[in-house]
Amino acid sequence: MILTLTPNPAIDVTYRIGAHAPGDTNRVLEVQRRPGGKGVNVARVLAAVEAPVQALLPLGGEAGRWLGAELDVPFEAVPISGENRTTVTVAGDGHPTVYAEPGPEVSEEEWTAFGSRLAHCLPGADLLVVSGSLPRGASPDLVSDWTRIAREAGVRTLVDASGLALLAAARAGALVKPNRAELLAATSAADEAAGAAALLRLGAQLVVVSRGADGIAAYGQGGVRIVPAIPDVHGNPTGAGDAATAGLAVALAAGRPLIEALRTAAALGAAAVLRPVAGEVDLPAYRRFLNGAPA
């Protein structure tokens, strides 16, 4: 079983409108609401490829109640007094506009309870995946704590985070999976190889860098492995990174070789591009891509 941890789940709202009129009133033609947050998307992709999965997340307020009712993967919720956030994506005539709420304030006591619940869920897990932003005011050290709790249970941790949380994950010895922009921003490195080397020096067990059309690169103590992107895949890149994380996770949890994990990540990421909604993948395309067939 793969355990996914989503520190800052969200109600992902998409507003379909006509021509976008900033500074004016826009009539919403269609509303879609679905559970979101990167860890939730990873869990949904894992469920789609029939990998055993459990999600762990803090839920609070009416938004938390809604998320608990709508989430379609097995999950453990830790109650919080704050209200979970909403992200609004406005899809009009141009590039989508996103409004991202910062998320609830979670107390130290609530994070302690969260860590205890994590320890409770870990027996039986083959891998812990920590994915997405931390709520407002939360310490990046939480990511180190979770990685350590997992190690004490004999479970490896794969972290998809940015900024200080990415650095904290590296320091705690996690496997980390930033995209190239996150890697460069967090390390202030001049290029990808230098950034990956910096994370390895901090203590990261492995640095997997998703690079869009340039494929996926994995930097470890033994050097770098690169798999190319699936060529000629066009669609919606939203959620492709989460699907790639799911691909990495499913192969690593099964003890497959690194190069196979990277190929699985590339195939699942490309299969997600073919679907309009984050957390969904085109399964027949995924199987074709895994077998080396083109798009």
Added chain:
Amino acid sequence: MILTLTPNPAIDVTYRIGAHAPGDTNRVLEVQRRPGGKGVNVARVLAAVEAPVQALLPLGGEAGRWLGAELDVPFEAVPISGENRTTVTVAGDGHPTVYAEPGPEVSEEEWTAFGSRLAHCLPGADLLVVSGSLPRGASPDLVSDWTRIAREAGVRTLVDASGLALLAAARAGALVKPNRAELLAATSAADEAAGAAALLRLGAQLVVVSRGADGIAAYGQGGVRIVPAIPDVHGNPTGAGDAATAGLAVALAAGRPLIEALRTAAALGAAAVLRPVAGEVDLPAYRRFLNGAPA
């Protein structure tokens, strides 16, 4: 007691952001959520001036539960299976951008139950105020039905609506309070006087037109009465129309002369401009304006 009917209540969400970046991701710095919908704003202003008030509204889903928990005026809720809407206002560096959801689909059976609950609430009411849009797919004839139900209970109805709902209210003999743009749009009249005459011909008992800086005009069978706007009032015009409706309602419900009702409307509307949030009024300023003092 004044009974306010809100056919399409909303969670009014305001996102404060920095510079607005359409087509990109905007970090929300501050989130405010409050119960909204024009009838809810009217009820809150009535409560603020200590007029006895009761709100009647359809509530459904998690949003409805939230509205019921947060509403700070006495209310009767009719349960619906759909989910109440949200409106998102983005306040950045320019003019605010609004995204308005269409609202839930309410079944015929639910509207019938709504009418029954209205009949149940009317005894003891001095006036019914119907304010705001109808949810998606709802027939404008509902406004006629509510006006008729009120008349059968011996209660007059004041309707602040637009389009076909405004015409239906006029046909049913309600007092109507469009703003000038709504009046011209609904009647396709060349000017305000012609538009008001058209509504009176349809059957409206009184046509009160709010005209911003040009004050308020009331057209009846006996001619037109006009009160000027309170001069030199600067602030946020959002909700000023709802406050003016509340002012009209409180004077009409107390059986005050029309000219006094118009002056009360102008004073409350101006007092709302001085507050940043719809449904709130500057009470000391309201009393000054009523006494003829300048801003």
